[in-house]
Structures are given as structure tokens and as C-alpha cells.
Amino acid sequence: MIVTTSPATISPAPRRAASATAIAGLVIAALVAIALPAFTTGYVIYIANLLLVFVVLCLGLHIVIGETGQFSMAHAAFYGIGIYASALANRAVDLPYPFAMLFGALVAGAVGLFIGALALRMRDIYLALATFAFGEAMQWVFANWDSVTNGPNGLRISPARFGSLEILSDKQAYPFVVLFCVLMIGLTILISRSRLGRAFRAVRESEVAAMAMGIDVRRTRVIAFGLSAAIAGFAGGMFGLFQTFIHPDSLGFQTTILVLTMVVVGGLGSIVGAVGGAIVFGLISEVLRQAPQYQEIIYGGILILFMMYAPRGLFAFIGDRIKEVRRGQ
């Protein structure tokens, strides 16, 4: 994590140590990311691309659940809107692919703002159910709006173009996927540290107090929902960088639950948790693909274990153990 707050807000000494660790982690991650294509097969690169897309999906869910404390059970729907919108834009106009990605993010964000304005009149379980219903409805739209999405046959995604460069393989796409993922991590950190991010956390911790401080709570919740949807839509655009095909089956509730699990396993409320959760849990689910009959059971087991022993997530759990060891010395 990059630390750029004014030093007065947070104690300087532990922060410096934390940021040193974070920078070391970042450097290692960057080296691994750069070196990866040289040593591995196309399949590993494909998995890496997919994991990075899930990292961005987790960042989006982190904004609405982790930062603002609002349920959203429609993340796969916004992801899907981003995939279809950027694929269709890419096909319709002859512009570099990032324009199509931005279009996907904008459409998803706009739908998110609209749904948020409606659904956020409710809260807690009612909000969860309302967004769940929207997610299911969207999957139905993907599967049945034949003229736009090609319905249950799925949609072919034409190759992304950057000027004269056409992306035809996972390895070609990989550097762009890494770049966009890093950009989105940076953007999320910026949002989190902005005045808006402070309003998000204030709303999460106490709506009464947030209102008393002059925060427009309703507007803040809707903005969080819209931003979260836009980031999910952008992840959809990233998916189109290396995928050639999208089918509505992969945009259902299971995907929403997968992203939710990643964010919870990583640690609700922290960006490190969202990113790390996506990578760790994404790898676990990839390994589990070898034994699909046990996959769901093991997912469930992992969730229960985390809820019981590490409710603040994997990284807070590791951090606490490290502190204990240090104190023990």
C-alpha cells in the first residue's frame, strides 16, 4: 500500500514500518508480475489475467461493502454489464480498446447509480435482497436480450486493439491487464483517502453521527454504489482484453458470492484485504478445480473457518500473529 496521508493524522512510527513492509511487498509483487510470462505457459498467464480481473472486482465491492458498509449482491451484474458494453463498443467503433473499457465502466456506473438510488431506500437484509433480485434480473436480461447480447448462445468478443496492435493471446494481454489492475488499485487508494472516502467510512460507522457532521448520508451511499458498479464494469472491460467469449451463465449469483467471499476472506474494510483476498482465494479456487465435486464444500468450510477464527480476514490475522511473535521476543 502506498502511504500518502498527512503524517499528523496517523501515528508516524508504525506507519513508516508498515509502509516499508508494504513497499517491499509491492516490489516483490511487481518483480513476480514482470517475470511471470518468461517462465510459464499460456495457461498460467490466463489464470493470472483472470485473478487480476477478480482483484479489480474485489476493489469495487470493497468500496461499497468494506468502506461504506452497504450490502450489494449484484456485483456480477455490473461486471456483466461492463463486459457486454465494452465488447459491443469495441465492435461498434474503431477506437483504441481503453475507450471501450471506459464506456463499459460508465454504463455499469450509470446503472449502478440508478439502482442505488432505488435500492438504497432500504437497508441491511432488505437491501441485500433488492440487489440480489436486480442481479438475477440482469442475468435474465443477458440470457434473453438476443438482439444485443446474443442471448443464451453467448457473445463473441472481438480482439482488443491498441492502435495497430491487436491482442490475440493471453501473454499479449497480460501487461495491459497488470497495468489496468495497478491503475485501479491506485484509484481505490486515492478514493479511500479523499474527503469522499472519509464520508464513506463515517457512514459505515454511524449514520447518525455522519448526519450530525453534515454528511449527506443518502447521497454518499448512492455514490458508493455507483462507484462500485463502475469499477466492476471496468473489470468487465479488462476481461474482454484476453477473453474471446462471454456466456450469461458465468454472470450469476455464484460469481457475486465468489467475489464477496474473496473480500471477506481477505479482510472487510481494507484495500490490502480486498486485493490479497482475490489472489489467495482465487488461487485456492483454481486448485480446487482439480476436484470439482468437493469445491463447494471446501468453499463453505473456508468461509466458516474464517468467520470463526479470523473474522477480520486473512491479513489482519497474519498481522496479529506477527505482533504476538514480536511481543514474545
Add this chain to the structure above:
Amino acid sequence: MHDLLEIEGISASYGRIQALSEVSLRVPEGAIVALLGSNGAGKSTTLNTVSRLVPITRGSIRFAGEPIQAWPSHKVVSSGILQVPEGREVFREMSVRENLDMGAYRRSDAAGIKRDLERVFDYFPKLRERLRQKAGTLSGGEQQMLLIGRALMAGPRLLLLDEPSLGLSPVLVQQIFAIIQRLNKDGLTILLVEQNAAIALGSSSYAYILENGEMALEGPSETLRRDDSVRRTYLGG
């Protein structure tokens, strides 16, 4: 002295339940005015109508001469009305410093914010010691101090204090009220809601007593303190 806050014949309801009917009260600039009454009499509701968390169905609310009953709550805060909600509504997972920063959420004058931070430390030296501690780990008294300090960071003209004595030991109540007096001497106008009538009458200049959502009695605090029926009903003797 002119009235900073004028509440004129307001009514409010929660669904079908009438919470306030035809309530009027005035808070002169520079005064501490107390609003008393038993549990459920409508004291907090009255504060919530001023901060626009509860809508009114009749009447008017004026602040510094301007009608504010149609404003959104964040505009009320910007205009200088700060409510200190009851029930220890600190941002528990944020540090004391971050809580104070949240108080200045609607401000952008860095110099003024810095000056007010020093002022908060002047009133509540304990907060400076606890700056990095999470607000949720503070004691009850410290949380109450943080709540008032956080409201001061918004640069208020009128402070709406909701039950500042709630759940505090007698010594801490004395401390908090000494600070409330000091804030008032330094020029802050305060509307104080309290169940502890003795201390509220002792520190205010004028008081109103609510009963079942209606104004039952009003008068200078000193007079009410000596009134036999008030003593019997609200001061326990």
C-alpha cells in the same frame, strides 16, 4: 439580545404517533437554554427537528432570522447548527484525531480548522493524549468529550446538546457541565436537552419543560428551580 433560534408552533410525528404538537421555544444569542422533561416527552425529537433529522408537519424554525425548516440536514450543519447526538455516537473504529477531522468535514479553511483543534485541546486536554487511540476504546466520559470536541471542530454558532450527562458518574457530569459553562462564556449559544433537571436548571438561564410532546412550563431557570411543583415533579423533592 436577539433570538438565534426561534421555534414557532411546530408539530412532528413518527408515522401515526404525534411526537410534538405546537411546540415553541426561543434561544437568545449567547444563552444556555435548557429543555427538560421525562423520557419520551419529545426533547430529542425537538432537537432532531432543528437539525432536520425529523421533518415537521406544522410551524416554523428560524435560525438567525432565516427559516430553515425546508433545508437538508447538511445545510443546517454548514450554517452553524451542530447537534451532539445522544448515545455516544462516536466513529468507533476511527482514531480520536480522525473523529475530530470528521467534525470539520464541511469546512475548507485550513487555518481556522487548526485554530479550532487547539481550542478543542484547550477545553479537553485528555483528547490530545488520546489522539491516536480508537474512539471506541475511550471511556464514557472521554467519548462525551470527544463528541463535544468533534462538534466544536465544525465551528458552530449553536450547539444542540442531547443528554450530555447520560451514563456518566457525578464527578464527570460536574466536569462536563463546567466545560459547557466555559464554552458558553466564550460565546457559544447552547440548547441543552437533559433528564437531570437539577444540573440543567443550575447551568442554564432559561428553561422549557416538555410533557407528552407539549410545552408544559417555561421560565427563568432560577424561578423554576424554586417552584414547588417543578421541584416535586422534576427535582425529586
